[in-house]
Amino acid sequence: MRTITLIVLHCSGTKTTTRYGVERCRADHLRRGWKDIGYHYYITRDGVVHDGRPLEQVGAHCKDHNQHSIGICYEGGLDACGNPCDTRTRAQRTSMRALLTRLHQQFPSAIIMGHRDLSPDLDGNGHVEPDEWLKQCPCFHAILDYEDLEPTDLLNGGN
Numbered sequence: 839m840r841t842i843t844l845i846v847l848h849c850s851g852t853k854t855t856t857r858y859g860v861e862r863c864r865a866d867h868l869r870r871g872w873k874d875i876g877y878h879y880y881i882t883r884d885g886v887v888h889d890g891r892p893l894e895q896v897g898a899h900c901k902d903h904n905q906h907s908i909g910i911c912y913e914g915g916l917d918a919c920g921n922p923c924d925t926r927t928r929a930q931r932t933s934m935r936a937l938l939t940r941l942h943q944q945f946p947s948a949i950i951m952g953h954r955d956l957s958p959d960l961d962g963n964g965h966v967e968p969d970e971w972l973k974q975c976p977c978f979h980a981i982l983d984y985e986d987l988e989p990t991d992l993l994n995g996g997n
Contacts, residue, residue, distance in 0.1 A: 849915025885929025922974035952980035
């Protein structure tokens with residue numbers, strides 16, 4: 839098994855008025871020349887968690903971080919007008935938490951964060967701030983939403 843240090847959350851970047859299921863996502867990724875869907879898990883609006891790439895395989899979801907991460911994408915992320923927005927349904931939130939809880943048990947030292955949190959720290963202050971995000975994905979604050987699942991030593995300041 840690969841060494842997993844990150845669990846990266848994504849959104850599909852689709853409007854609430856548009857269905858973008860796992861097979862459509864997979865087909866789009868295959869059209870890009872990838873060998874499969876880039877994510878390890880994909881959560882549709884009905885809360886169903888679909889398997890993507892096997893965990894043993896490197897994903898294609900976050901440049902420079904694929905080797906040591908698990909990618910999870912939820913369907914949505916844009917409101918009806920196309921603006922970034924936390925569009926997760928109650929079913930998606932429930933499924934995402936259950937999946938993250940299971941993965942946290944399997945990979946207790948992995949840090950959960952959003953794709954946007956891995957943007958470059960342009961001003962070098964040690965924090966990636968909203969004006970430095972390359973994209974809004976996953977359109978919610980993943981680190982805060984799942985801080986109870988972060989590694990204990992991270993929450994204790996590394997002690």
